[in-house]
Amino acid sequence: MSRVVVVTGAAGAIGSAVMERFAAEGDTVVGLDSAPGAASGAGEILACDVADDEAVEAAFAAVRRTRGDPTVLVNNAGITGAGGIEQEDPDTWRRIIDVNLTGAYLCARQAVAGMRRAGGGKIVNVASVNARFGGSALSGPAYAASKGGLVTLSRFLAREHASDNIQVNAVAPGPHDTPMWAALDPDLRERILGMLPGGGPGDAADLAAIVHFLCGPRTGYLTGATIDVNGGQWMG
16 A cells, blocks of 8 residues: 655655655655655655745645645755864854754644544654764764764653654664765775775665565554664664
């Protein structure tokens, strides 16, 4: 049975891979992305800044009006920073927190009522390995804090909505083969890969497959978990 799936950050490498995976399995997929003119062969991408509560409300209203209630939500939208707490200015801190963490809250807030009406749903929040080890100057403080917040938000939502048959989980990826990864200095990439016992970087399509599994029929008893997909960079 085809489901209505919403994927945020849909124009990026991971978001695109997630959209393609769900579409290939027969779901109706709608992406949200702030990138102007974003397009995908896997489904429509609506222009939406997930940090803007009015924009999120309008986007979900459009999805409900044309396709029905989403029963799957993948909160993937995210931006990164850099430097230490003295280098990352307050405006940058606020913007990263708003996109990465508040955006997930706003989208989940729009989705849960429809999931409840449908008898259940699935939410996956895309966190980061930085949520596990605290980040570094490569991520900046706001990115690490926002991704750690996503892990805790996932647990809160899982507990709060278990009685609604809504399972909420997170994935915490390490380095993956994306344009963001490719833009790093080659020496820096080598240093990061040296921290990974399993080699790397990861493949976005493989990560998308894990997200899809978390939204599948076999995960009714799996909720509040964070799945680490990092090649062994963090083990806990």
